[in-house]
Amino acid sequence: SRSDFVLVWEEPRSMQEESMGVSPAHHRWREEFLKRLRHSGLLQEQKEVLQTKKRICFVLLSAPWSVLCYYAEEISLRVPLQVQPTSSAAVLTLSSRLTACPLSSFQDQQAGEVQTFLGSNNKDTFFKTTQRHQVLYEILARTPYGLVKNGEVGVDRLVNEQVFTAAYPLHEVRCTPRAWSEAAVSLSLRQILYAYWAQWSCWRRYQPLDHIREYFGEKIALYFAWLGFYTGWLLPASVVGTVIFLIGFWLVATDIPANELCGSGNSFVMCPLCNICSYWNYSSICVTYKAGLLFDNGGTVFLSVFMSLWAITFLEYWKRTCSSLSHRWDCSDFQDIEERPRPEFTAMAPMTMRNPVTGAEEPYFPENKRFNRTLTGCMVIIIMVSLLKSSIASFSGSVLNLLVILLLSRIYTALAHILTRWEMHRTQTKYEDMFILKVFVFQFVNFYSSPVYIAFFKGRFIGYPGNYNTLFGVRNEDCGAGGCLIDLAQELLVIMVGKQLINNIQEFISPKMNPQLKEAGQEAQRQEEASPWEADYQLLVCEGLFSEYLEMVIQFGFITIFVAACPLAPLFALINNWVEVRLDAQKFVTEYRRPVVERAQDIGIWFPILQFIAHMAVLSNAFLIAFTSSFVPRLYYRYTRDSTLSGFINFTLATSPLSYQQQHNTSCRYRGFRDENGEYLPEYFHLLAIQLGFVIIFEHVVFFIGRLIDLMVPDVSEEVEMKIKREHYMAKEALAENQVSK
Template sequence: QPPTPPVFPESFGLRQILYTYWATWSSWRHYQPLDHIREYFGEKIALYFAWLGFYTGWLLPASLVGLVVFLFGFWLVATDVPAMELCDSGDSFIMCPLCKVCTQWNYSSICLTFKAGILFDNGGTVFFSVFMSLWAVTFLEYWKRTCSALSHRWDCSEFEDIEERPRPEFTAMAPMTMRNPVTGAEEPYFPEKKRLNRTLTGCMVIIVLIAVVLMFLIAIILYRTILRIVISKSNNFLSFSAARIASLSGSVLNLFIILMLSKVYTSLANVLTCWEMHRTQTKYEDMFILKVFILKFVNLFSAPVYIAFFKGRFIGYPGNYNTLFGLRNEDCGAGGCLIELAQELLVIMVGKQLINNIYEFIWPKLKSWKKRKMRLKEEEREEEENVSPWEEDYQLLLCEGLFSEYMEMVIQFGFITIFVAACPLAPLFALVNNWVEIRLDAQKFVTEYRRPVAERAQDIGIWFPIMQLITHLAVLANAFLIAFTSSFLPRLYYGYTRDSTLSGFINFTLATSPRNYSGQNPPCRYRGFMDQDGKYLPEFFHLLAIRLAFVIVFEHVVFSVGRLIDLMVPDVPEDVEMKIKREHYMAKNALAENQSLGKSMIDGEKDVLSRDLRQRASGASRPPQTDSPPPNLTDRTTAKI
C-alpha cells in the first residue's frame, strides 16, 4: 500500500510503485512498467507480463474486424434470399425425423435458428479466417522482435546457452558425474539412453490418456442422443426443443469434464517429467509443458473437432441409417453444425475464462484469509501490531509459478485462431478477458503472493513453438471448416451454376426420401445431394471437387503470404542488431589487447604485476580497522529502503 500520510511518488518503494501504477484497475490505459517488474520479480515474470500485454494489444485489431464481420451478418440476415424463402415456405418442406422416435417436422419452424446461423456462416467469415491466419503469423513475428529487444536490454540473450546450471533436484538424484566439455567442471549426469526409455514410457502414458479423453467424448455423444430421445418421448412443450436442450446440456457437461480431467493430467504430467530426469530447469519445464498441453489440447478441442468435422457426416439416409451401439448416429441440429460449433466454443471459452477469473480472484484471498485465521490465535492478536513488514510478507502465499497463466492464454490463442470461422466474436471475448487477467495477475503477484526468487530467462520458452504449431493448425482447420461445414461453397456453386440471386437454394440442398422408405412412411426431405435410390447426385461430386480445391488454394495462399511476412520481418530489430555487433566488436578488441599485453610483458614485469595484484586483493579483502562504519553504508542503506 502507498504510505500514509501521502508522500511524493519519488519516495515510493519498488513494490509501492508496482501497486500504485500497475496493479490497480485504473492503470488499464497505461503501459506496464516492465523494467520495474523485472527489477522486482526477475526476467522470467517480466517476460510473461510483456508477452501478455503485447498479445492483448494485438487482440484489439482482431476484435474490431471480428465485430465488423459479425455486424455484417446482421445485415445479411435481413437481405438473405434463402432465409426469406425458408421462413415463407410454410408446409412446403416436410423434413424426415431427426431420431428414431422423433416425428416429421416443418422446415420453416427453424426460421429463427437459420437466421442466427447466418451471423456465423457468411462470406465475411472467409475473409476473417484469412485475416486471423495472417494476424497470428504477424503477431508471432513481431513478438520475436520485441522479445529479442527485451532480452538484450536485460542482458539475458545467451542465458540458456551459457549461464544455466543443473536443477537442484537433478543434482541430488543423478546417479553419476561427468566432466562438462564446455566448463571442464565435474557435473551430475544421467545417461541419455535411460532418459530416452523413460520418455518413451511417458509417451505411451500420454497416448492412453488421450484414449480416455476420446472415451469421454463418445460418452457425451451418447448422452446427447439418449437425452434427445427421452425429451422427444415426453410429449410436452420441451419436446420441440429436444435437440437444442441436448446440445446445450452436452456442452456444459463437457466443460465440467474438461475442468475435472485438467487437474488429473497436470499432476500426472508432473510425476512423469520428474521421473525423466531433465538436467536444466528450462528443459524440465519445456517437457512438462509439452505433456500437459497435449493432454489439455485434446481434452478441450476434441468436442469442437467432432462437431466441426464429423458430426452429421456418417448418418446415412432415411431407411438406411448408420448406428453406434444400437443408437442412430448423431445428426446436426435443425440449424446446422456451424451454429452448434459456435455454441460449443462460446460455452467452453467464455465459461472456462469466467470460472478461471473467479477462481484467480477469490481463491488466493480465501487461502490468505484461512492462513491468517490459523496464525492469529487469541493470545497473539495483541502482539500483531508489532510484527515487522517483512514478517508479514513471509506469511503471504507461496508463488505457484507461471505455468497455469501461460497455459490459459495459449489455449485461448488456440480458440481464437483454430475455429475463428465459426465464432468471429472470439477475439473480442479474449480481449475483455485479458484486460481483466492482467490486473488480476498483477494484484496476485504484488499483494497476495510472497515475493518469488528472481529467475532469469531469455524468452517465453516452449510456449512460442506451441503457438507456431497452433497457427499452422488454424490455417488447415479453417480451410476445412469453410469448405465442408459452412454453406459458403454450396451457395457460391449454386449462384454460379443456377441462380445468382440464390432463389431456390433451399430446395437445392434438400433430397427426397428413397422410394423404399416412402412406401412405409410419408415422403419427406433431408439435407443431402442424393437421388430417390440413395445414390449421390453429380452435384455432390462437383461440390466435393470444389471443396478440396478450396482447401488446397486456401492453405497454399495463406502459408505463402505467412512465409513472405516471415522473410520480410527480421527477428531482431535493426538497432538491437547493431548494438549486439558493437558489443561483440568491443569484446573482441578488449580480448586482443589483453592477449597482446600479456605477450609483450617481460618476466620481471609479470612478477611485479602479479605481486601488486595480490597485494591489492589482500588489502581489499581486509576490512578497515576502525570502529565507525564506512561512510557510504548509511547512504546505501537509505537508498535501498
Template sequence: MFSERTDDDFSFGIERLLNEKTYTAVYPLHDGDLRQPGSMRYLLYNEWAAIRRWYRYQPLDYVRDYFGVKIALYFAWLGFYTHMLLSASIVGLACFIYSWITLYDNKPSEDICNSQISMCPLCDNWCSYWNLSETCVHARITYLFDNPTTVFFAIFMSFWATLFLEMWKRYSAEITHRWDLTGFDVQEEHPRPQYLARLSHIKKKQVNIVTNTMEPQVPFWRMKFPATILSFSVVMLLVVLAVATVVAVVLYRMSVLAALSVYQDRVTTSAALFFSTSTAASINLCCILVFNWIYTFVAQYLTEMEFLRTQTEFDDSLTLKIYLLQFVNHYASIFYIAFFKGKFIGSPRKYNKIFKNRQEECGPEGCLMELCIQLAIIMIGKQAMNTVLEMLFPLFYKKLNTWKVKIGLQKDQSPINKEKQPQWIKDFKLVEWGPRSLFPEYLEMVLQYGFVTIFVAAFPLAPFFALLNNILEMRLDAQKLLTFYRRPVTQRVRDIGVWYRILDSIGKLSVVTNGFIIAFTSDFIPRLVYRVAVSEDHSLEGYLNHSLSYFNTSDFQVGSSPRVGSANESICRYPDYREPPWSENRYEHSAMFWHILAARLAFVVVFENVVALVMIIVRWCVADIPKELSAQIRREAFLTNEIIIKQEALRAQNGGNESRLNNLLLNCPSTPDQWDTVINKTLSDSDLDLYIHKQQHSTLQEPSTSNSGYLKAPTQV
C-alpha cells in the same frame, strides 16, 4: 556449500535444503506495504496492477527490477498479445455488424422461415415429421456466423497469426537487448535438487562438459528407457480418455434429443436442438475443468520420473505433455462437431448406425451454429471460471497461512502487533510462488490463442472476448503477485521458451482447420456453386429447395419409420444431394454432390496454398531484429572490442612491454569496417564472445587508477 564432504560436488544452494526440509521457506522480502507510499511495491500496485490503469502501457522495466526477467517477460508477451488482439477484434466486430445489418436480406434463411416443407424425422420411432420453419431462429443466428465475411475473416486471421509471431520476435529482440539477456546460456544451469536426490544411490558418474563437474550418470536401459515408455503410454491413455469423454457427450446429446422429441407437442425441434447443444457444451466444460486437474497432477509425476537434469528441461517436457493433454481435452469435442458430426449419417433409406442408434445430424443449415455455441461456452465459460478461481484460491491459501502464523506465534508466546511485525513475518503469511507458477498463466493464454486462431471461422467474436478477458487478466495477475504471493526469486531467461514453438504450430494448424471449416462445415461452397452453376440470375433464389432431397416415406428402413405423427405424409425432405425416389438410381449421390465435393477440395487446396504463400512473404519481409537495433548491437560490439584492446595495451605498458604496446597502438584499427575485417580473420563468433567475456572479467577484477576511464564503458555495455 553446506557440507564438509569434499566428494559431494552438489551440496550447495538453498533449494536442496528446502527439498530436504532443513528450512521451511525462503523468499526475498517485499518492498514495504501496499499502503505504504514511497515503496516500489506501493508504486506498482497503484500504477500497474490497478484496473483503472488498463489503458496504459505496463512499466516493464520496473516489473523486471522487482520480480525478475522471467515474470517481466511473461507480462511483456501478454501485453503485446493483448495489443495485437485489438486489430483482430475490430475486424471481427466489423464482420459481425455487417452480418447483423444484412440478417434479413439472406434469402435461404428467409425461405426457411416462410417454408411449409415437411422434414424427415430426426430420430427413429419416437420422432415425427416436422416443419422446416421451426428452425427459423436457428437459421437466422447461423447466418451471423456463416456469411460472405467468414472467408475474409479466416484469411485475415491466418495473416494476423503470422504477423503476431514475427512482430513478437522483433519486440522480444528489443527487450532481450535492453535487459542484457543475449549472453545468457541455459546450459550453465545446475542440476535440479529432485534430480540429484533421486540419483543419490547411483555410484557411476561422468563429467559434465559444460560445467566440468562430476555428475551421476543415469542408466539408460534400466531407468531412463522404462520411465520414458511409461510416460508415453500414460499420456496416450489420457488422450484416449479425453476422446471417450467426447463420445459420452455425443451419446448424451442423442439421448436428450430423443427424449425431448417425445414431448413434440410442447417442444419444437429447433428448441430441442438448442437445448441439447447448450447443455452438452456445459457438461463438456465441467469435464474439461475436472480433467485439467487430473492431467496436471499426472503429467508432473510422469515428468519427474524421466530424470531430467535441469529445471529448463523439466519445464519444457512438462509443458509439452500438459499442452498435448489439454489440447485434446479442450478441442476434441469441437473437432467432432466441425468435421465429423452429420457427415456420415447415410440417408433415410439406410442410416449408418452406431450400436444400433442413428448418428447425430446437423440442421438444414449445417453444424456451424452448434460449433459456435460449443466454442462460446467453452472459451468464455473457461475464461470466466479461471479468472474467479485464480483470485479465490490464493486468497484462501493466504488466509490459511495467516491462521497458521497466528497459531505459531501464540504457541511461542510472541507478542502479536500487526503494525510492528517485521516484513518477513508479513510475507510468511503469503502464498509461496513456486518454480512453475507461471506455467498455468502461459497455458491459459495459449489455449485461448488456439480458440482465437484455429476455429475463428466459426466464431468471429472470439478475438473480442479474448481482448476483454486479457485486459482484466493482465491487471488481476499483477494484483495477485503483489497481494497474495511472496516475492519470487528472480530468474533469467532469454525468451518465452517452448511456448513460442507451440504458438507457431497453432498458427500453422489454424490455416488447415479454417480452410476445412469453410469448405466442409459452412454452406459457403454449396451456395457459391449454386450461384455460379445453377442459378440463372446468380442469386440464391431457390437454393433451399435445391439443397434438400426427396424421400418416399414408404421406403423407410425397418425400425426407422415414425410411430407418432401424421400417417398421411408420403414425401419428406432431408438435407443432402441425392437422387429422388422416382429416379432410376434413387437415393444415390447425385452429380451435384460430386461437383460440390470437388469444389470443396479445390477451395481447401487454393486457400491453404495462397495463405501459406502470403505467410512466407510476410516472414521474409519482416526481419527478426529491427535494422536500428542490429546497427546498435554492432556499434556496441565495436566499442567493447576497442576498449578491451586499449585496456590490454595499457596493461602491457604497466608491465614494461613497450614494444608490444607500440605495435598494438600502431596497428590498432580505427574504423568499424577495419574492426570487422580483423575480427573475421582472427576469431569466430563463439571464440570472440568467450574472449570478450574473459577480458571484461579480468579488467573488472584488476582495476588500476590509470585506466579508470576505460572501466566504466564495458560495465554500461
C-alpha cells in the same frame, strides 16, 4: 548490511525436545547447512516468532561486498561498463560481463578493475537488490549439507525434504495503500508497481516493463510483456471480428435463402433427427438459421484468412519485440551452459558420473533408460488421450462438457507431474519443457477434441433416412436442427467464455480463501506491526508462470483455430486479457512471496507451441469453411443455378428415398445431396471437388503469404541490430585502447 533472503522453519512450541527426536537428521542437516553458509561468508541473523502452538524460526541472510563480487563473477552477472572519456561516443553505457573481481585478490591494487564499471564507487548501490538475491540463491543452491556424492546439496532439496518450510527473498516495503499514499515522492519499486501497474485504474496504461523486470527479473517481465503485446494485437483482431459479425446482421436481413426458409411454412417437412424424435418443419429453425448466418457468410472467409495471417504476423512481430526487449535487458546471449541438476534428480539418481563439460563427478541417470521412460510416458499419454477423446465426444452437451473438461485438466496436470518426475530429467529447464509439452498435449486434446468432433465429424456419417449408419447399434449423432456450425459456435461460446469466467473468478477469490491466510487471520491484529519477513511468510508461494501461459495459449488456440465459427472470440479474449493483466499484476505484487529473479531471453517452449497452433489454425479454417460452413454450396449454387440464390434451401435438402416413403407412408426432407435411391447426386461430387480444391488453394495461399511475412519481418529489428553491432565495435575498440594504455 541489509538482509535479503530468509530461511524459515517451524518447530512445535511445547515439545521441543521430542521434535528433535523425530527428525534428528533434519536438525543435523539444518545445523550443518547454516554452518557452511557462515563459512562461505554470509551474515546470519536469527529471529523467532512464538505462536500459540509453534515456534517459527527465521534466519535472515545477507552477503558482504566481497562475497557479492566473487559470486557476481561466478554467475556472470552483467553490469554496465564505465564509459572512458577518451572513447569516441558521447553517451553509451556498454554492457559487458563483470569479468574480474575474484574474492581472494580483492584488495586495493586490484580495485582499478572494478572501477571500470559504472557506479562502482558506491558499494551499497552497485549491486541491485535482485542481483544480491541471485548471488544469495546461488550460494544457497550450491552449499552442501551432507555428502556431496549423495547429492545432499542446496536449499531446494532441503525445502523439498521439509527441513526448511520456506526460503525466499524479501519483498520491498509493504504496499498497503494507507502506509504510503501521502509520501508519494519517494516510492519504493514495489510501491510504484502497485500504484502504476496493479491497480484497475491503470487499465489504459502500458505496463511499466522495465520496472517489472527490475523487481521480478526477466522471466516474469517477459511474460507480462508477451501478455501485453498479445492483448494489444487482439485489438485489431477483435475490431475486424466484430465488424464482420455486424455485417452479418445486414447480410441476414437481405439473405434470400433465409427469407425463403422463414416463409416456407409447412412446405419442408424434415425427417426426424434421432430415432425417438418426430418430424419437424424446416421453417421452425428460422431464428437459428438467421443467427447462424451472422457468422456463416462471405465475411467469415475473409476473417479466417485474416486471423490465420494475423497469427503468423503476431508471432513474427513478437519475435522481433522479444529480441528488442532481451537486448534492452541485456540478456540476449544468455545461455545456461552449466545448469545445475534439479534437487530431486540429485536425490533420486542411481549413480554418479563425470560431467563431460565441467569434469566434476555428479549424479547421473543412464540416457537409454531415460529414453525408454520418455517413450513409455508418450505411450501413456497417447492411451489416455485417445481414451478420453472418445469419452469427451459423447458429452457434447455444452455446459456439462465444460465441467468435465475442467475436472480432467486437474487430473491431467497431476498425471503429467508424476510422469515427468519419473522420466528423471537432469535440469529444471528440461523438466519444465517436458512437463509443459505433456500438459499442453493433454489440454489441447481436452479442450479442442469436442469442438473438432462437432466441426468435422458430427453428422457426417449418419447415412440417410431408412438407412442410418450405426455404431454399436446406436444411430450416429446428427448435428442439431440449425446445422453443425451453430452447434460448434454454441460449444465454443460455452467453453471459452465459461472457462475464462471460472478462471478469473477462481484467481480473484482463491487467494482470499487460502487456509494459510485464514490461519494467519487470527493474528491479523498483530500483522500490522509484523516484521517484513513475517509478513512475507504469510504470502502464497509463487508457483511459476506455467498456468498463466497455458491459459493464454489455450485461448490463442480458440481465437485462431475456430475463428470461422465464432468471430466474436477475439473480442472476448481481449476483454478477458485486459482483466487478466491487472489480476496477474496484483497477484505478483501483493499476494505472492517474492520469487528469485530468473533470466530468460524469450518465452521458451511456449513459442513453438504457439507456432504449432498458428499452423493448425490454417488447416482448421480451411476445412471449416470448405466443409462445415455453407460458403461453398452457396457459391456453387450462385454460379451454376441462380445468382440470387432463390431456391437454395430446396437445393440443399434431399427427399427421403422411395423405400423410406413406402415404409413410413410419408416423405420427408433431410440435408444432403442424394437422389431417390439414397445414392449421391453428381452435385455432391462437384461440391466435393470444389471443397477440396478450396482447401488446397486456401492453405497454399495462406502459407505462402505467411512465409512471405516471415521473410519480410526480420527477427531482429534494424535499429537493435545496428545497436548490437555498434556495441561490439565499441567493446573491441575499448579493449584495444585499454591494451595500448596499459
